[in-house]
Amino acid sequence: xxxxxxxxxxxxxxxxxxxxxxxxxxxxxxxxxxxxxxxxxxxxxxxxxxxxxxxxxxxxxxxxxxxxxxxxxxxxxxxxxxxxxxxxxxxxxxxxxxxxxxxxxxxxxxxxxxxxxxx
Numbered sequence: 001x002x003x004x005x006x007x008x009x010x011x012x013x014x015x016x017x018x019x020x021x022x023x024x025x026x027x028x029x030x031x032x033x034x035x036x037x038x039x040x041x042x043x044x045x046x047x048x049x050x051x052x053x054x055x056x057x058x059x060x061x062x063x064x065x066x067x068x069x070x071x072x073x074x075x076x077x078x079x080x081x082x083x084x085x086x087x088x089x090x091x092x093x094x095x096x097x098x099x100x101x102x103x104x105x106x107x108x109x110x111x112x113x114x115x116x117x118x119x
Contacts (some may be wrong), residue, residue: 004113005063005083008093012076014103021069023046023048023056029099030058030078035094037082049088062087076100081112 019025027046034041041061046056052072058065063081070076078096082089097105 002115003111006081007110007112009077009108011106012100012102015074016101021052023054033092036095037087089096
């Protein structure tokens with residue numbers, strides 16, 4: 001591996017309307033993604049905004065998984081940042097696309113921490 005980690009940036013459109021504002025279900029969904037990725041759970045924090053929307057961060061030993069929702073747009077933005085080469089972030093991404101009920105999605109993967117550029 002020539003990079004320290006991978007950062008998946010996932011855009012989910014047309015998500016299941018009731019899910020986008022359900023903090024409990026979103027937390028369960030993200031924790032299942034952690035399990036699927038075979039990541040090591042460290043800590044969990046989710047916040048419900050008023051009048052709507054949820055943000056959540058799951059710290060894993062290998063970095064973090066984040067989610068932010070806009071129920072009024074049926075949109076979710078999810079980041080999966082993983083370090084090392086033992087996790088399956090692709091499987092977690094695939095699960096989240098399906099679990100969100102998204103009608104469409106986009107994603108990109110950024111390689112983080114180019115080892116060839118480090119002193």
